[in-house]
Amino acid sequence: MKKSIGDNMIPKDWGFERGLELVKKAGFDGIELWLGDVPWFQMGTTDAQVRELRRKVENAGLVVSNVSTGLHWASPLSARDPAVRAQAARIVERQIETAVLLGTDAILVVAGLVTEEVPYNEVYQRCVEALRPLGEKAARAGVKIGCENCNSEQRFLLSPREFWQFLNDVNNAAVGIHLDVGNIHDTGFAEQWIEIHGPRITRIHLKDVLKHRGRSGDQSVYTNLFLGDNNWPAIRAALTKVGYDGWLIAEMEARYRYAPDQQFYDTAQAMDRLISGRL
Amino acid sequence: MISSWGMLMPPSEVAARAVSQWLLLPIPGPRVLPESFQGYASALPAERSGCDRCSLLIVPAVLTIPLDGMQRIANALRNGATVIIESGGGFAGDLNFRQHRRFLREHLQIDVQSPVDLWKGDARRVPYIDYTWPHAAKVRDFSRVVPLGDHEGAIIAWAGDRPVGLRRQVERGTLIFLGSPLGPALWAGDAEARRWLLGQGFQ
Numbered sequence: 001m002k003k004s005i006g007d008n009m010i011p012k013d014w015g016f017e018r019g020l021e022l023v024k025k026a027g028f029d030g031i032e033l034w035l036g037d038v039p040w041f042q043m044g045t046t047d048a049q050v051r052e053l054r055r056k057v058e059n060a061g062l063v064v065s066n067v068s069t070g071l072h073w074a075s076p077l078s079a080r081d082p083a084v085r086a087q088a089a090r091i092v093e094r095q096i097e098t099a100v101l102l103g104t105d106a107i108l109v110v111a112g113l114v115t116e117e118v119p120y121n122e123v124y125q126r127c128v129e130a131l132r133p134l135g136e137k138a139a140r141a142g143v144k145i146g147c148e149n150c151n152s153e154q155r156f157l158l159s160p161r162e163f164w165q166f167l168n169d170v171n172n173a174a175v176g177i178h179l180d181v182g183n184i185h186d187t188g189f190a191e192q193w194i195e196i197h198g199p200r201i202t203r204i205h206l207k208d209v210l211k212h213r214g215r216s217g218d219q220s221v222y223t224n225l226f227l228g229d230n231n232w233p234a235i236r237a238a239l240t241k242v243g244y245d246g247w248l249i250a251e252m253e254a255r256y257r258y259a260p261d262q263q264f265y266d267t268a269q270a271m272d273r274l275i276s277g278r279l
Numbered sequence: 280m281i282s283s284w285g286m287l288m289p290p291s292e293v294a295a296r297a298v299s300q301w302l303l304l305p306i307p308g309p310r311v312l313p314e315s316f317q318g319y320a321s322a323l324p325a326e327r328s329g330c331d332r333c334s335l336l337i338v339p340a341v342l343t344i345p346l347d348g349m350q351r352i353a354n355a356l357r358n359g360a361t362v363i364i365e366s367g368g369g370f371a372g373d374l375n376f377r378q379h380r381r382f383l384r385e386h387l388q389i390d391v392q393s394p395v396d397l398w399k400g401d402a403r404r405v406p407y408i409d410y411t412w413p414h415a416a417k418v419r420d421f422s423r424v425v426p427l428g429d430h431e432g433a434i435i436a437w438a439g440d441r442p443v444g445l446r447r448q449v450e451r452g453t454l455i456f457l458g459s460p461l462g463p464a465l466w467a468g469d470a471e472a473r474r475w476l477l478g479q480g481f482q
Binding site: 080081082083116117118119121122124125126129 | 311312314370398403406419421422463466467468469
């Protein structure tokens with residue numbers, strides 16, 4: 001398995017290149033680029049500028065692990081407004097395009113949001129219908145769409161079996177699950193999700209959670225690896241069982257208040273311990 | 280009352296008419312709400328679809344209807360059919376909505392107000408449209424409604440205190456206008472929405 005971390009973790013006043021140096025020095029193999037979440041990678045970033053990002057990543061001795069985005073929280077594929085839906089689809093398309101330019105084969109999509117206003121059945125149907133053509137585009141580009149399990153925040157696809165059924169309904173091998181082991185504690189156990197989804201897992205987000213602090217989505221729930229309640233030996237065993245050998249991507253929601261670079265080192269070392277199984 | 284396409288509009292009658300066959304009127308160009316079209320198609324019995332002289336004609340999520348479509352509607356009403364015109368104006372931009380409102384006024388004598396975003400602001404609300412005809416039904420709103428203004432006919436649906444559904448007899452037929460799309464609820468599997476639709480005379 002290889003280690004990656006999001007470019008949105010780079011301290012705001014550091015800039016991309018300095019951040020890449022830190023990521024490499026801390027021992028990561030790659031970097032996750034967040035479309036729309038960082039100043040250097042926006043929807044308006046041109047192809048040439050994206051190629052330049054790739055050059056900088058490779059010059060730092062890294063590769064791009066995947067392309068993620070938080071833009072779908074504001075513009076979900078499940079929106080009722082056709083104009084918002086069109087924008088959401090365009091975001092996914094741009095993720096696919098930039099993934100190809102950046103030399104990676106996976107993107108992260110937050111597929112749908114259930115709200116008081118937009119009910120579950122509508123969100124389900126709309127996401128399935130949106131992901132079918134997007135999955136075809138992704139397949140043509142050699143990219144996989146990983147729908148992230150943001151269970152509690154999305155109020156959507158709350159159990160692993162339901163997520164499985166959802167992927168069955170989308171019925172496209174290019175659409176799988178970007179599994180976040182820190183988003184499961186409200187309703188289940190990360191190791192069981194890994195077992196159930198196995199070959200459909202496109203990438204894995206790592207973080208730890210403190211159950212007594214409440215639901216996912218509340219920032220105070222998240223903590224550094226091994227400080228929380230995830231059963232890391234069970235997670236590691238499940239990864240072995242399903243033969244997962246892809247990217248592990250640190251998504252540390254809570255940031256160090258001081259010495260922010262130290263979090264990169266600590267996280268990389270914890271990931272090494274997880275990968276080696278010395279738990 | 281005489282419509283702009285020359286049809287006599289007597290007062291409303293009450294009973295839903297029996298439906299033998301139904302048709303979704305095809306409108307050229309991209310669909311405003313594709314899920315609405317799919318919703319009606321999925322909810323109605325397939326074996327009774329696609330007729331030339333049907334007794335239920337539905338125009339899902341529409342802004343304007345071209346002349347040939349209006350002629351089909353006129354013929355259907357003349358022949359005693361029920362015609363459901365579902366507004367697609369809720370999410371239309373200003374220009375499209377103005378065209379929609381003008382179309383409704385000039386061709387169907389339906390006066391509508393600007394779309395209302397039912398979910399604007401922080402206020403929590405009861406997310407239902409209340410239908411009163413052909414039977415009472417509660418169907419989820421679709422976030423935005425196109426309320427009726429001055430109207431000729433019977434109000435058959437409400438979003439709170441806003442009238443959003445109209446029934447009017449036109450010649451031998453019945454014209455129904457829905458200012459809150461029903462199709463997306465059908466598409467999402469809403470049993471009440473389906474029951475309401477099948478209540479339009481399916482036996």
